Amino acid sequence: MTLPSKSVELMExxxxxxxxxxxxxxxxxxxxxxxxxxxxxDAQGRKYxxxxxxxxxxxxxxxRVVDAIHRQASTLNTHTRYLHDGILDxxxxxxxxMDASLDTAILTCTGSEANDIALRMAEGMTGKRGIIATDATxxxxxxxxxxxSKSNVxxxxxxxxxxFRFVEAPDSYRNPDPDGAKFAEAVAERIAEHEKAGTGxxxxxxxxxxxxxxxxxxxxxxxxxxxxxVRKAGGLLICDEVQSxxxxxxxxxxxxxxxxxxxxxxxxxxxxxxxxxxxxxxTRHEILATFxxxxxxxxTFGGNPVSCAAAMAVLREIEDRDLVTHAxxxxxxxxxxxxxxxxxxDFIGDVRGSGLIxxxxxxxxxxxxxxxxxxxxxxxxxxxxxGIIHSKLGxxxxxxxIRPPMPFSVENADLxxxxxxxxxxxxxxxx
Numbered sequence: 001m002t003l004p005s006k007s008v009e010l011m012e013x014x015x016x017x018x019x020x021x022x023x024x025x026x027x028x029x030x031x032x033x034x035x036x037x038x039x040x041x042d043a044q045g046r047k048y049x050x051x052x053x054x055x056x057x058x059x060x061x062x063x064r065v066v067d068a069i070h071r072q073a074s075t076l077n078t079h080t081r082y083l084h085d086g087i088l089d090x091x092x093x094x095x096x097x098m099d100a101s102l103d104t105a106i107l108t109c110t111g112s113e114a115n116d117i118a119l120r121m122a123e124g125m126t127g128k129r130g131i132i133a134t135d136a137t138x139x140x141x142x143x144x145x146x147x148x149s150k151s152n153v154x155x156x157x158x159x160x161x162x163x164f165r166f167v168e169a170p171d172s173y174r175n176p177d178p179d180g181a182k183f184a185e186a187v188a189e190r191i192a193e194h195e196k197a198g199t200g201x202x203x204x205x206x207x208x209x210x211x212x213x214x215x216x217x218x219x220x221x222x223x224x225x226x227x228x229x230v231r232k233a234g235g236l237l238i239c240d241e242v243q244s245x246x247x248x249x250x251x252x253x254x255x256x257x258x259x260x261x262x263x264x265x266x267x268x269x270x271x272x273x274x275x276x277x278x279x280x281x282x283t284r285h286e287i288l289a290t291f292x293x294x295x296x297x298x299x300t301f302g303g304n305p306v307s308c309a310a311a312m313a314v315l316r317e318i319e320d321r322d323l324v325t326h327a328x329x330x331x332x333x334x335x336x337x338x339x340x341x342x343x344x345x346d347f348i349g350d351v352r353g354s355g356l357i358x359x360x361x362x363x364x365x366x367x368x369x370x371x372x373x374x375x376x377x378x379x380x381x382x383x384x385x386x387g388i389i390h391s392k393l394g395x396x397x398x399x400x401x402i403r404p405p406m407p408f409s410v411e412n413a414d415l416x417x418x419x420x421x422x423x424x425x426x427x428x429x430x431x
């Protein structure tokens with residue numbers, strides 16, 4: 001398949017205007033021009049089923065969100081040094097979905113900013129700088145937060161790398177840890193290293209559902225042992241809910257609730273306002289008060305009236321359409337379809353997920369569990385040409401990442417898996 005001339009032109013302009021190495025998905029990038037619900041259309045008018053994007057959380061161009069943005073943008077938009085009701089109403093409703101201890105928030109423009117603030121909050125509360133994360137994660141792009149991504153570590157980092165230590169990402173398929181004890185022990189070892197080095201231990205930051213790590217299958221309550229280790233050492237638990245929150249797991253509004261813990265700090269981003277740039281940090285009042293005292297933080301665009309209107313519309317849409325229950329119904333169906341495919345294809349080594357995050361890990365051999373990373377790439381690109389958009393993740397980049405907008409239906413799932421069945425049947429395992 002050859003790229004349309006318009007796409008070739010756009011790629012050339014991207015390189016010239018945005019610089020080299022600006023990543024795109026797929027061997028042949030897609031030029032999308034329209035979205036609606038769970039559907040996308042390219043410049044040639046071809047329709048694609050979106051099984052990947054969690055940014056349009058309640059559906060592409062959701063009418064309720066579009067209307068909220070239009071109404072507020074046509075009335076007023078300014079920053080938070082002036083009083084406006086929208087940010088207060090939104091934070092009140094948002095924190096109302098959480099444990100009572102998480103009663104205050106800061107709104108930002110991105111998840112990267114939110115995680116940057118969270119790390120500074122941890123330093124402010126503990127007086128220490130040692131941070132622990134997994135070795136296969138991603139938490140953002142600021143100079144500080146980028147140090148958390150082992151697979152994307154910058155070549156320069158202002159010497160910040162000395163403050164970060166890593167534990168092996170949990171892997172329920174290759175290295176089962178059914179009660180979380182091994183993970184907690186590994187974190188305890190890194191804490192001791194921070195203390196011995198004189199850095200001290202400030203915080204553990206994790207996605208509570210470990211999405212970038214391949215969303216391992218863990219029972220509810222799995223994070224309790226590590227939370228106890230963190231608190232005993234005087235550190236804070238930071239849960240990054242950018243991908244896992246807002247009902248995606250289908251069991252709870254927030255994945256940390258599913259994993260049995262209450263974080264000291266919770267961060268949010270991508271899906272908060274359905275594509276309008278909104279991020280956030282929710283925490284206890286005393287943590288936020290300490291941060292405010294230690295840092296004169298201000299964000300010109302964070303929490304502006306239009307962003308808050310969009311974000312409020314998302315919360316109302318989730319609530320009014322009962323999208324958390326919907327995610328469980330569709331997710332259960334998806335898992336059953338994936339299990340049937342696993343019975344049919346030996347190169348599907350493992351199936352996992354909860355609610356509207358699910359996928360399958362591809363292997364060359366079930367006994368050795370050798371990752372079939374190149375095969376996974378071929379499957380993803382073949383699906384793209386069949387009008388299905390999804391991606392991959394995990395340490396070996398061999399796990400299908402299927403994370404559609406929340407209105408994704410059982411019928412949408414059947415189209416996805418019928419197509420995937422055809423692609424798996426015709427894509428060679430090796431070349």
